[in-house]
Amino acid sequence: MLTCLCWVELRKRTALNSPDIFMKKALLILATLSVGVSFAQAADAPIGYTDTPIIPGQKWHVHDPDRPIPKIVTPGTTFSHSAPAPSDAVILFDGHDLSKWKNGNKPAGWKVENGYMEVVPGSGSIQTREQFGDFQLHLEFATPHKVEGNSQGRGNSGVIIYGKYEVQVLDSWNNRTYADGQAGAMYGHRPPLANASMVPGAWQSYDIIFEAPRWKDGKNIKKANVTVIHNGVVLHHKQEYPGPTRHRGVGNYDQEHAPKGPIQLQDHSNPMRFRNIWIRSLGNYDE
Numbered sequence: 323m324l325t326c327l328c329w330v331e332l333r334k335r336t337a338l339n340s341p342d343i344f345m346k347k348a349l350l351i352l353a354t355l356s357v358g359v360s361f362a363q364a365a366d367a368p369i370g371y372t373d374t375p376i377i378p379g380q381k382w383h384v385h386d387p388d389r390p391i392p393k394i395v396t397p398g399t400t401f402s403h404s405a406p407a408p409s410d411a412v413i414l415f416d417g418h419d420l421s422k423w424k425n426g427n428k429p430a431g432w433k434v435e436n437g438y439m440e441v442v443p444g445s446g447s448i449q450t451r452e453q454f455g456d457f458q459l460h461l462e463f464a465t466p467h468k469v470e471g472n473s474q475g476r477g478n479s480g481v482i483i484y485g486k487y488e489v490q491v492l493d494s495w496n497n498r499t500y501a502d503g504q505a506g507a508m509y510g511h512r513p514p515l516a517n518a519s520m521v522p523g524a525w526q527s528y529d530i531i532f533e534a535p536r537w538k539d540g541k542n543i544k545k546a547n548v549t550v551i552h553n554g555v556v557l558h559h560k561q562e563y564p565g566p567t568r569h570r571g572v573g574n575y576d577q578e579h580a581p582k583g584p585i586q587l588q589d590h591s592n593p594m595r596f597r598n599i600w601i602r603s604l605g606n607y608d609e
């Protein structure tokens with residue numbers, strides 16, 4: 323539409339000129355426009371918001387740009403990387419195929435090669451076919467080796483438990499963004515206790531322990547909580563979600579949901595890679 327309007331205006335202005343001059347001017351304007359569009363597409367992603375609600379029980383806005391940035395901790399070179407699954411684990415991805423995953427009612431649209439799966443940007447987030455209650459999850463991810471974008475636009479994905487509770491996946495190596503959105507954050511709620519990110523392209527591990535929320539007689543009696551270990555560094559220890567994750571908002575437990583759900587990996591338009599994904603259901607004591 324923008325191009326069309328400019329074209330009409332240019333035709334009027336050059337009506338008395340020769341077709342040759344008209345074409346030269348047209349090409350010049352189109353070139354200028356395309357440069358403008360390129361700049362618009364490459365515009366920096368915001369590093370925070372102050373028009374968002376205050377997080378209950380905290381003094382920060384959701385995605386507050388002034389919230390302290392977690393300290394950097396250099397992880398050991400390996401922790402649970404390539405860890406073989408325990409005998410009672412469900413192998414969700416062994417490097418060969420996406421048979422345990424889907425995209426809604428469709429097959430998962432990500433590609434598999436060289437022992438990893440990779441987000442095909444725009445193909446959609448994927449979910450496990452199986453549902454899980456309280457669990458221990460292991461996965462490994464790599465952000466793109468070639469750094470593109472900034473803030474939330476750089477190496478973004480997510481482990482979205484039940485499609486509701488997000489543990490953020492992001493390239494947080496030298497990448498300024500809001501604290502509650504960096505790698506390992508309980509997105510929009512708690513920043514990680516540390517930034518244990520590795521360099522872009524390196525394989526990194528998440529070990530996540532999650533307890534599902536519970537309701538009784540329509541009333542929430544237990545909030546979801548999570549423990550996250552990133553490359554061997556504890557980011558959260560049994561921290562509660564105030565409700566399902568929201569972008570620029572705060573969730574709640576008004577809507578009861580099943581005590582089990584799928585594990586979702588987010589397509590946030592970056593070619594993120596995942597490998598070695600397995601999960602164990604947690605039992606109860608004395609059972």
Ligand code: MG
Pocket residue numbers: 478479480490491588590
């Ligand atoms: Mg994300």
